[in-house]
Amino acid sequence: MVSGGWDKRMLVRDVTTGQILWQASHEGVLTSCNYSSDGKYIVSGGDMDFSISIWDAKDGVLIRKLKLTSMDQTTRVIDMSMYKDEYTASLTLRGHGNVISDASFSNDERILATASWDKNIQLWDVSSGTYRKTGPVTLKKGHEGSVSSCCFSTDDKMLVSSSFDQNLVVWDVANSVQKFSLKGHNGWVNDAAFSKDQKWVLSCSQDKTIRLWNIKNLDDLPVVLEHKKNMGLRIIKCQKCEKQFSITQVDNAEKKKLCVFCRLKTRTLP
16 A cells, blocks of 8 residues: 655555564655556655655556646646657646645546635546547535545545545546545545545544445435436436437346337236
């Protein structure tokens, strides 16, 4: 597990024993750190030194350090396979109205989520590039304070965000709506992430605690069911006649694969 803080240090620990395997320092406050998807690298971001550092996750050797501007309300995507001595951003995204605090790719690398001090999260379809015409999808009204982080679930169906309002929000990505919020921290929530099995949410806060939230049966929670009812109907395609029909958000689409007419045709009469 990798962690970073206002003491300018980044610590890599063995989760089983708690032993610190190695540590490194930034010139300023460490605002973000994360593993690459293959676990070979760690990327960390510093505040005062306006830099992103890339480390060898095994032994802590600094591989590259990129100097960037900070707080300019833009998101830059850099292709590291093309990087030499200087970088050129493959994509530059603008849309937030304040500092961008975090960014996270979906696991299939089709969607990029960005979090901002403007209290919103934006979803950019970087695979199809539809944001160029329609702009990003904005997840809003979930937080009353600046959003500090965002992270996709393993199946990319959910997104968790943390905020300076001391709360976490779990979002339904496909419908761009809030599923529910998690409350309990007594300080800013700095970061949050899902477990790989999606049964837990992990969060860390200014209150000096790390918390595990059990969300195993989240779809059975009354607040989640109420949110789904308020969302109204959704359209799916019949697997037999291929005509579209509507079901409620509460209905299980895996069980309702046929429209009512095809279901009537397949019903056995006494």
